[in-house]
Amino acid sequence: MGKVRVDLNISLDGYATTTDQTPEDPIGQDWNRLTATYVGTRTFRERVLGQTGKGTTGLDNDYAAEYFENVGAEVMGAGMFGLHDHPNDPDWQGWWGDTPPFGFPVYVLTHEDRPTLKMEGGTTFHFVQSSIEDALERAKEDAGDLDVRVGGGVSLVRSYLAAGLVDRLHVAVVPILLGRGQNLWADLREFERGYKVTTEAAPSGVVHVTFAR
Ligand SMILES: NC(=O)c1ccc[n+]([C@@H]2O[C@H](COP(=O)([O-])OP(=O)(O)OC[C@H]3O[C@@H](n4cnc5c(N)ncnc54)[C@H](OP(=O)(O)O)[C@@H]3O)[C@@H](O)[C@H]2O)c1
Secondary structure: OOOEEEEEEEEOOOEOOOOOOOOOOOOOHHHHHHHHHHHOEHHHHHHOOOOOOOOEOOHHHHHHHHHHOOEEEEEEEHHHHOOOOOOOOOOOOOOOOOOOOOOOEEEEEOOOOOOOEEOHHHOEEEEEOOOHHHHHHHHHHHHOOOEEEEEEOHHHHHHHHHOOOOOEEEEEEEOOOOOOOOEOOOOOOOOOOOOEEEEEEOOOOOEEEEEEO
16 A cells, blocks of 8 residues: 655745745745755656756755655645635636646545546546545545655645644755745644654755655
């Protein structure tokens, strides 16, 4: 049976979301600062941007590659899929274009009623109103022996962490201070109990912390 996995980029002070978006700059500079190392890896360039032979190799890239390996299904929240930015828009198909970089079933937890969306490249988005446990069970059935990834966003990840349903959490701790936003660790006192915690520092300054059962 596969594992339930999470990977996130967080700031040194634990924030996983940014707060400097404006109508002129809808992504914001802080998001670029938070994700620059990951986005710069060879794996991200190839798997998400379709660029070959570009990007960094080394430890940051090793973790980026692991993110894509051995995954058979994903669970994500309405915010991550973009439904909070594009509410009740039947044409919205997520941020990832016609061929999203999943290639497997993705269960999107949302209270919005939407039909299943079959995309190019093997990704199917199922929109489900159920408990986080039920959504995970459906994803596990689809994944078979492969892992299930809880992709994000931060609220949904925190629900799965708090419920004790995650087997492996990898955080790339980026050496920047955000000072505000959604903190990954809030109210997760002693989360580390029951996990083996390992740490590797990359030359980029990013520290990769893994909690594994
Ligand atoms: N740092 C990183 O690596 C990283 C990675 C991914 C995302 N993010 C950040 O995460 C943020 C997006 O996450 P978010 O916390 O706003 O939203 P989210 O976790 O993607 O989604 C939460 C939403 O999912 C729906 N939902 C959750 N549980 C449900 C249930 N049991 N049944 C039905 N619907 C349910 C609800 O939306 P409705 O009620 O509206 O349907 C809820 O508001 C963004 O800021 C993004 O940048 C960060």
